[in-house]
Amino acid sequence: MTEPETSRREEDAHALDPDRVEAIVEAVEAEDAPLLDALMEPLHAADIADLLEQIGPGERRALIRLWPGGIDGDILSELGEGVREEVIEALPQDVLANAVRELDSDDVVDIIEDLEEPQQRQVLDALDDADRVAVEQALSYPEYTAGRLMQREVVTAPEDWTVGHAIDFLRNEEWLPDQFYHVVLIDPRHRPTGYVALGKMLASRRDRKLSEITEDSYRTIPATQSQEDVAYAFNQYHLISAPVVDADGRLVGVITIDDAMSVLEDEAEEDILLLGGVGDESLSDGVLETVRLRFPWLFVNLIATNLSALVIGHFEGAIAQIVALAAIMPIIASMGGNTGTQTLTIAVRSLATKDLTSSNAWRVVRRELMVGMTNGIIFATLMASVGWLGYGSALLGGVIAAAMVINLIVAAIAGTLIPLTLNRLGLDPALASGTFVTMTTDAVGFFSFLALASAVLL
């Protein structure tokens, strides 16, 4: 077995250079701080965070010990939850204080919300009073909502200003956010009424009224909206930034597309992991943590398969007489499982992208039923031939065919109705759907095949 190395192909364009990672680990081992500094210097904070996640826990601790001043707020922001907690624990108090002080309030919120109580306190204490209040206010919104995601720093202008007004104001403003793409127009009651793109403002005459050059794409986001919906809106309507409003329609912050993009990525990741039967897991988790996270899924599966075993046990008499049944029955179950997983994947994905709604749910269920039936008939024919030719019994072929059609139809129904039902109950349709669907197709597959075989062949 050779080392599974990834070659530096074109596709690895933005991946961390493994040679550099190796050099960094060696510098840490040699406790060569100046060399480490030089090797880290050209790296983007996001890449340093990836590096900290990729190296082993011992190397990580040694690196932080050797390079305490190097860990800044940006790197903390980019770290995954588990490693971040570890790093924060290892950082000297003053380094941590400096690191979080340089961050925008939304990034501090993002860091703090995943921490344990004593560490939360530690970070909050490191902030200036004004920042601490801003962070605590953001934390008063429910987790995973727009209120947590937004930054509170917004560039605004009264609705009756001209382009010239706004340009002069911006040029003389002491403080502006790092990144902003629109000037939000507000009425006297601090409610946003539209926004002007900076490019449009620059291209317009100075005496033009801002309210005449607002963007069509403008829409506001309620502070309590789920971050999943926020990300959906950015992707669906090609938004770059969107003002966030409270229940009275007053401006409380702004969400920018880079935050929405992270959420979109996180939500897709969550669906992939849930469908794969893994929870909120990361590559840097230790063995015991990983065992703990995967155990519940496997345990549910263990119970499900033991129920299937009971179904099979019920037909021991039939199997004792025709042992070939034992070899064929997993085929029926597995084909049902695969069909169910296919249907489920499409349903979960379509629910996430809001393509599957009450308007077309019945049409989709009907289509899946037709697809299941058609594939059922095709594979029934194939397997009936195998049964006939391989086991020399036309009757066995018929039993296989009938069980296959039944199970593929059940798979199609289970694969759509289970996620639709979970969604209707307000649960994530990806949650444990896979186990429910294969539990159904296993049980139905074994039962229909063995019951038919008992009835027809014995």
Next chain:
Amino acid sequence: MTEPETSRREEDAHALDPDRVEAIVEAVEAEDAPLLDALMEPLHAADIADLLEQIGPGERRALIRLWPGGIDGDILSELGEGVREEVIEALPQDVLANAVRELDSDDVVDIIEDLEEPQQRQVLDALDDADRVAVEQALSYPEYTAGRLMQREVVTAPEDWTVGHAIDFLRNEEWLPDQFYHVVLIDPRHRPTGYVALGKMLASRRDRKLSEITEDSYRTIPATQSQEDVAYAFNQYHLISAPVVDADGRLVGVITIDDAMSVLEDEAEEDILLLGGVGDESLSDGVLETVRLRFPWLFVNLIATNLSALVIGHFEGAIAQIVALAAIMPIIASMGGNTGTQTLTIAVRSLATKDLTSSNAWRVVRRELMVGMTNGIIFATLMASVGWLGYGSALLGGVIAAAMVINLIVAAIAGTLIPLTLNRLGLDPALASGTFVTMTTDAVGFFSFLALASAVLL
């Protein structure tokens, strides 16, 4: 069974209102064009595209017949491939011409690359000469690369300009892109050297040199880079736009974050669908198209399960003597399949996010091995008890336990090494990994259990 309707919860914030969809379908049936117009008017192009995808094919044709002038370029851009082809075929030639003429070149490219040859010609013919050349040039880059994704319209400035220069230039420029966030600085040989954020420009004095206020986040994208890597770079480095350069480093276009966000979403979708054993499928595909797309995956699974059946068939003698083996063997196989899928999901996902690299591949394989072994021992103990208490044989319990440990270890190895190998071969690690992994765990599960049982119990 009641209608699986999705209630209008908070979570459905941006979903199409089913009542409106119903009203639109009714207006189409009543051939009431003014009412249809009024109902469509407030909808965003992206929502109209979703609506066209959600209604049935007959309704879709009737809607286009009744509302031919309504379909504009933006709606075409937002449509999925299958429905888009259908709509373009149904549109009168002059409506199609108007629709594509109003689009930026990158959007025309996006539409045209999925069309069949005669339809491609039809769209190209509808363009002005200059636009046609731009589109044809973009099409000369390989599919799924930055060259296809970029827009050719870039706002540039010579590196020695001041802020005042740039502002005056922009105000007097006849034509500017709809959306732009940076001014790209170029040297005399048209090579980009940095970019200035519009917000930073507005906040600076007129005599400030542009080259003094460039952004740190600046990085260029080679035109031949894969769109997957482009999306990764935008997400990793929080880019808003990035200049695209040719092999000589000359500026050829710019990619903006909204395009990168679409790609990120598409790539995550592709992984989800591949892991679920469905290809490039959409909810609006017809029954036969769906059958055709899913058939190959099911066929591979059929062959895999038939191989498992051969393994089982080899032990018919053992099963005939101890029928309980037939009931227990699917448990071993299924637990291995689940463990393998968990490991695979993490590996595929980590490869996509470039968290799994040659630097840590061995550490990850080792961790998975440890996790597989630990879970193997836990579930072996559980199942050994079931075997002992349920079937009254301590020896059978021991066989179950040993087979479980073996299969969970094999699952951990297969779940990491198969995607790593596919990735190394330059293939998508999500591709068919699932089938390979469960094929392995099924075969190993059945074989190890039945072989051990034959050796120990008979």
